[in-house]
Amino acid sequence: xxxxxxxxxxxxxxxxxxxxxxxxxxxxxxxxxxxxxxxxxxxxxxxxxxxxxxxxxxxxxxxxxxxxxxxxxxxxxxxxxxxxxxxxxxxxxxxxxxxxxxxxxxxxxxxxxxxxxxxxxxxxxxxxxxxxxxxxxxxxxxxxxxxxxxxxxxxxxxxxxxxxxxxxxxxxxxxxxxxxxxxxxxxxxxxxxxxxxxxxxxxxxxxx
Amino acid sequence: xxxxxxxxxxxxxxxxxxxxxxxxxxxxxxxxxxxxxxxxxxxxxxxxxxxxxxxxxxxxxxxxxxxxxxxxxxxxxxxxxxxxxxxxxxxxxxxxxxxxxxxxxxxxxxxxxxxxxxxxxxxxxxxxxxxxxxxxxxxxxxxxxxxxxxxxxxxxxxxxxxxxxxxxxxxxxxxxxxxxxxxxxxxxxxxxxxxxxxxxxxxxxxxxxxxxxxxxxxxxxxxxxxxxxxxxxxxxxxxxxxxxxxxxxxxxxxxxxxxxxxxxxxxxxxxxxxxxxxxxxxxxxxxxxxxxxxxxxxxxxxxxxxxxxxxxxxxxxxxxxxxxxxxxxxxxxxxxxxxxxxxxxxxxxxxxxxxxxxxxxxxxxxxxxxxxxxxxxxxxxxxxxxxxxxxxxxxxxxxxxxxxxxxxxxxxxxxxxxxxxxxxxxxxxxxxxxxxxxxxxxxxxxxxxxxxxxxxxxxxxxxxxxxxxxxxxxxxxxxxxxxxxxxxxxxxxxxxxxxxxxxxxxxxxxxxxxxxxxxxxxxxxxxxxxxxxxxxxxxxxxxxxxxxxxxxxxxxxxxxxxxxxxxxxxxxxxxxxxxxxxxxxxxxxxxxxxxxxxxxxxxxxxxxxxxxxxxxxxxxxxxxxxxxxxxxxxxxxxxxxxxxxxxxxxxxxxxxxxxxxxxxxxxxxx
Numbered sequence: 011x012x013x014x015x016x017x018x019x020x021x022x023x024x025x026x027x028x029x030x031x032x033x034x035x036x037x038x039x040x041x042x043x044x045x046x047x048x049x050x051x052x053x054x055x056x057x058x059x060x061x062x063x064x065x066x067x068x069x070x071x072x073x074x075x076x077x078x079x080x081x082x083x084x085x086x087x088x089x090x091x092x093x094x095x096x097x098x099x100x101x102x103x104x105x106x107x108x109x110x111x112x113x114x115x116x117x118x119x120x121x122x123x124x125x126x127x128x129x130x131x132x133x134x135x136x137x138x139x140x141x142x143x144x145x146x147x148x149x150x151x152x153x154x155x156x157x158x159x160x161x162x163x164x165x166x167x168x169x170x171x172x173x174x175x176x177x178x179x180x181x182x183x184x185x186x187x188x189x190x191x192x193x194x195x196x197x198x199x200x201x202x203x204x205x206x207x208x209x210x211x212x213x214x215x216x217x218x
Numbered sequence: 219x220x221x222x223x224x225x226x227x228x229x230x231x232x233x234x235x236x237x238x239x240x241x242x243x244x245x246x247x248x249x250x251x252x253x254x255x256x257x258x259x260x261x262x263x264x265x266x267x268x269x270x271x272x273x274x275x276x277x278x279x280x281x282x283x284x285x286x287x288x289x290x291x292x293x294x295x296x297x298x299x300x301x302x303x304x305x306x307x308x309x310x311x312x313x314x315x316x317x318x319x320x321x322x323x324x325x326x327x328x329x330x331x332x333x334x335x336x337x338x339x340x341x342x343x344x345x346x347x348x349x350x351x352x353x354x355x356x357x358x359x360x361x362x363x364x365x366x367x368x369x370x371x372x373x374x375x376x377x378x379x380x381x382x383x384x385x386x387x388x389x390x391x392x393x394x395x396x397x398x399x400x401x402x403x404x405x406x407x408x409x410x411x412x413x414x415x416x417x418x419x420x421x422x423x424x425x426x427x428x429x430x431x432x433x434x435x436x437x438x439x440x441x442x443x444x445x446x447x448x449x450x451x452x453x454x455x456x457x458x459x460x461x462x463x464x465x466x467x468x469x470x471x472x473x474x475x476x477x478x479x480x481x482x483x484x485x486x487x488x489x490x491x492x493x494x495x496x497x498x499x500x501x502x503x504x505x506x507x508x509x510x511x512x513x514x515x516x517x518x519x520x521x522x523x524x525x526x527x528x529x530x531x532x533x534x535x536x537x538x539x540x541x542x543x544x545x546x547x548x549x550x551x552x553x554x555x556x557x558x559x560x561x562x563x564x565x566x567x568x569x570x571x572x573x574x575x576x577x578x579x580x581x582x583x584x585x586x587x588x589x590x591x592x593x594x595x596x597x598x599x600x601x602x603x604x605x606x607x608x609x610x611x612x613x614x615x616x617x618x619x620x621x622x623x624x625x626x627x628x629x630x631x632x633x634x635x636x637x638x639x640x641x642x643x644x645x646x647x648x649x650x651x652x653x654x655x656x657x658x659x660x661x662x663x664x665x666x667x668x669x670x671x672x673x674x675x676x677x678x679x680x681x682x683x684x685x686x687x688x689x690x691x692x693x694x695x696x697x698x699x700x701x702x703x704x705x706x707x708x709x710x711x712x713x714x715x716x717x718x719x720x721x722x723x724x725x726x727x728x729x730x731x732x733x734x735x736x737x738x739x740x741x742x743x744x745x746x747x748x749x750x751x752x753x754x755x756x757x758x759x760x761x762x763x764x765x766x767x768x769x770x771x772x773x774x775x776x777x778x779x780x781x782x783x784x785x786x787x788x789x790x791x792x793x794x795x796x797x798x799x800x801x802x803x804x805x806x807x808x809x810x811x812x813x814x815x816x817x818x819x820x821x822x823x824x825x826x827x828x829x830x831x832x833x834x835x836x837x838x839x840x841x842x843x844x845x846x847x848x849x850x851x852x853x854x855x856x857x858x859x860x861x862x863x864x865x866x867x868x869x870x871x872x873x874x875x876x877x878x879x880x881x882x883x884x885x886x887x888x
Contacts, residue, residue: 030731033324034723037687040321040680044673058314061676066311068320072735081732082270083740087788088228089268097268104269108277112743115280116307119300123308150307184725186733187372189843193380195333 011166012178018163019078019181025156026075032068036061055137063146070153074160079183098171105165113161117154124148231788232263250289254756257282261747261797262789271793272736275743279303283750306745310738314676315421319414320734321679326368327726328686329660332693334653335364335377341649343385344470351453351460353389354396355446357382358403362442365407367657367686369414371828372839375404379843392459393848394856395452401836401853402445402860405828408791409821410438412664412679415791418737419817422799426814432669432885433818433878440877441822441867448863470645475505480641487513487639512648513639520632524625531621532614652696660685669885687723694718737792744796757804764805771809778802778816779823779868786827790835794824818878822871825864829857 040061047053076082089097127144134140171177239259243252257278264274283302287295310316343356357378365374378400386396408415411431420427453460472480479501483489490513493506664682667673673681698711698718751757769777785794799820806813828836837853844853871877 026731026735027728030727033320033727033730033734037321037324037680037683040677041684044677044681061317062312062314065317065320068731069734069738070311072731073739076732076735076739077270079732081736082272083736083790083792084268084270085265085789085793086268087231087266088225091225091228092268100267101269104264104267104274104277108264108269109273112273112276112280112746115300115303116276116742119304120307122300123304146311147308149311150304184728186370186729187376187839187842189376192373192376193843195331195335195377 011170015163015166015178016181018159022074022078022156022160023181023183026072026078029068029071030075032064036064036068039064055139056141059134059136059141063141066146067149070149071156073153074156077157077160077164078180080180094171094176098168098177102165102168102172105161105168109161110158110165113154113158117151117158120147120150120154124151228266228788232266235259235263249755250286250753251755251759253282253285254751254754255759257747257751257754258756258801265793266788272739272743275740275747275797279743279746279748279750283746283753286750286753302749303746306749307742310741310745313421313741315417315427316738316741318417318427318675318679319737320730321676321683322369322412322414322417323733324726324730325664325679325683325686326370327729328683328690328722329657330364330368330370330373331722331726332686332690333697334657334689334693335360336381337649337653338364338657339378339381341646341653345646345650347463349450350457350462351391351395351449352463353382353386353391354399354449354453354460357386357396357399358406358442358445358449361400361403362406362410362438363654363657363661365404366410366412366438367407367661369407369412371404371407371836374407375401375836375839376843378404379840383840383844383848387845387848389463390461393852395449395459396856397837397840397844397848397853398856398858398860399445399449401829401834401840401857402863403442404836404839405825406438406442406445408828409434409441409825411435412661412668412675412682413821414737415795415821415824416817417675418741418792418795419799419820421741422795423803423813423817425817427675428668428671429814429882429886430817430821431665431675432881433814434821435665435669435881437818437822437867437871437878440870441825441864444863444867445860448859470642470649472641472645475501476509476641479506484640485637486641486644487636489641509644512651513644515651516635516647517632520628524628527624528617528621531618532616656689660689669881671885687719690722691715691719694722740792740796744800747797748800751800757801760801761805761808765808769809771811774805774809775811775816775819775872778805779819782820782823783826786824787830789827791824791827794827795820812879814882815875815879819868819871822864822868826861829861829864 039057043054043057043061089100092100124144124147127147132143132147134143167178236259239256243256261274261278264278265271280299280303284295284299287298291298339356339360342359343353346352346356346359349355360382361374361378364377365371368374382400383396386399387393407413411434413434416430416434417427419425420430449460453462479489479493480486483492486509490506490510493501494503494510660682663685664678667681668675668678695711695715698714702709702711764774782794782798785798802816803813806816828834831837831854834854834857837850837857840853841848841850
């Protein structure tokens with residue numbers, strides 16, 4: 011079972027990583043467009059559509075990846091203080107009550123939404139002769155399906171956690187606040203940190 | 219035992235909400251509107267349970283939207299819900315305001331990885347050595363600048379916790395003051411533009427992000443200044459809490475090459491001039507000229523500012539009255555900006571929704587309806603000479619008197635600067651030049667091009683991200699080159715830099731994907747949720763209820779800010795904005811409150827959300843890297859005065875709205 015869980019994690023992560031490079035493309039595309047427009051005086055009509063599509067695809071396809079890394083924002087008033095088993099129970103219930111219907115509805119509706127767009131060969135109406143929109147709309151059901159798959163894995167994780175009393179392990183990934191990396195960046199000398207320096211443990215600090 | 223206390227807080231809050239649901243809901247005759255309110259209360263409770271907010275909102279939105287549709291037409295309900303769902307998701311996907319978020323986030327991660335914070339802190343600290351509480355002041359300023367450029371609270375607080383906290387504790391600063399300065403300073407990035415919070419607010423409330431940026435600039439600076447002022451006053455009144463630095467710590471070693479010159483004269487400027495004049499005392503001419511070039515940078519900057527002021531002051535009159543038509547005014551009048559004309563109108567064509575929000579619709583229409591104007595400007599731009607000639611016939615205004623006074627002032631500043639230009643200061647200035655100024659220029663360029671209407675936030679963010687990448691490349695290269703010179707590393711610095719850059723781009727992209735997915739999926743969820751809320755008519759009930767209370771605008775404003783302040787304790791700013799702003803915004807019209815002004819107050823108010831326990835992220839990040847004897851309670855205690863200052867700043871902004879509204883008024887003639 012654990013192998014299946016990690017496989018889906020890896021799949022979501024791979025997809026997320028692959029699509030996250032769209033931000034580089036987006037940066038370069040917009041930067042080039044700015045240069046082309048203001049310096050070369052040669053704007054492109056499709057630039058706006060391309061920009062929107064890159065952005066939309068980027069965040070939609072990263073949804074499952076973010077879920078697999080537990081990156082979606084949570085209200086952390088109580089959650090962090092619960093036992094793992096309590097956490098898993100709450101998560102399990104809410105995954106079934108909120109997540110599955112919501113994401114399933116999105117995927118299901120997205121499928122027909124995209125199908126309709128393919129059927130009418132829809133093009134963007136932002137500019138005349140805009141680029142095709144149907145691939146972009148197809149992103150909705152695909153992203154939804156990945157998210158649903160990852161959600162099922164998370165549900166299984168909750169069940170395992172309720173059984174074992176602790177969370178099954180996850181793959182590691184880049185963290186926003188990775189203390190070790192940040193320490194490397196500023197080259198802190200750890201030597202003086204652990205031993206309280208008599209100069210500053212003295213009454214000044216704690217006394218007030 | 220401590221854990222129980224924390225749980226108590228959350229549970230009692232939840233219990234309170236559930237009780238009030240039970241008490242206030244008219245169970246006998248439940249209308250749709252009541253269902254809407256029920257949904258709102260339930261979502262707060264559920265969010266507090268800790269399930270990912272985006273999916274809580276999505277699930278609840280789907281369910282309650284289905285209830286709403288079912289009450290009208292049970293047969294169509296499922297189809298309508300599905301349609302609503304996918305349309306809402308698609309509207310977030312194609313939202314041209316939110317698109318700036320991943321770009322700004324990307325820029326932040328790149329700048330963060332340029333690894334210049336250490337240099338920045340050191341140079342600011344040295345340049346402020348004489349100010350009371352200099353370490354804490356430098357901490358706040360470093361935080362403000364770095365947080366503004368990166369916008370990542372966690373990373374800034376962690377980095378400063380590693381850098382500044384040991385330094386301050388070692389210098390004998392009180393733990394509370396040190397912790398407060400770091401946490402409060404680290405959160406400034408959320409307020410000072412370019413910040414993601416303002417984009418999220420702009421997208422939710424339909425306020426122009428450009429105007430929000432222009433408006434939030436001075437309140438942000440004001441808050442930072444208040445922090446600095448507080449630290450200075452504390453350091454003056456109670457030196458025990460922030461003792462002055464010993465003399466030797468604030469001295470900068472002067473490089474050996476310049477030492478002979480430094481021994482002869484105190485003033486670096488005259489010393490260097492003398493060296494050029496022949497009395498070089500064996501210092502190589504290249505070194506002298508290089509130092510002199512650095513020395514005259516401020517003079518050049520002052521001259522440039524003076525010239526720009528003169529240019530602005532004597533601009534032909536017609537430029538001045540471009541009320542409400544800023545951008546087309548640019549295009550038609552400013553010869554230098556002629557090239558902007560066509561792109562501007564093209565932007566108008568490409569992004570109709572944003573333009574409409576910005577109240578600049580006339581601009582876009584002008585571009586479409588009057589092609590000759592745009593073409594004329596474009597041809598003017600095509601060749602430089604015609605553009606210059608076009609400027610010539612328009613007579614410049616006579617130079618106003620105040621300009622001469624300004625010029626005299628600038629000259630005085632320059633004279634003073636060079637009179638006090640010691641070798642020490644030259645060294646400090648060089649350090650600032652390599653850490654503070656690049657960041658400041660990056661921020662000001664991004665912000666300036668947005669605020670002056672030269673580029674959309676999206677374009678500025680993309681170019682800013684590109685600039686951040688170049689910054690990271692340069693700093694990494696300098697670092698490696700220095701190491702290589704010392705012989706610490708094998709391999710060429712260029713190769714190592716390229717290796718670094720690849721990992722920087724990879725990590726930044728992954729983090730950007732996660733952060734933007736987090737924010738934007740939250741938007742998907744909340745847009746479905748607020749659609750359900752509107753369908754159920756919850757908004758109408760709230761509107762009626764608030765109007766029936768017959769509040770004055772001031773009372774309403776205070777109430778709203780108080781509610782947001784309270785919500786900031788259990789919730790995070792993203793949740794507060796995307797869930798509760800759609801409820802407040804429609805009410806603003808009744809009370810004649812400017813949504814822009816309200817947004818500025820909210821942004822300032824939400825600063826407190828970062829510092830208020832128990833969800834004070836900043837405190838936990840700091841605790842994670844501080845020495846073991848610093849307790850969480852000390853950190854919380856240290857944050858309290860700064861929270862007080864935030865409330866004071868909020869009051870100041872409320873009493874003097876010009877702090878925020880002056881710049882948008884001047885720029886956009888609101």
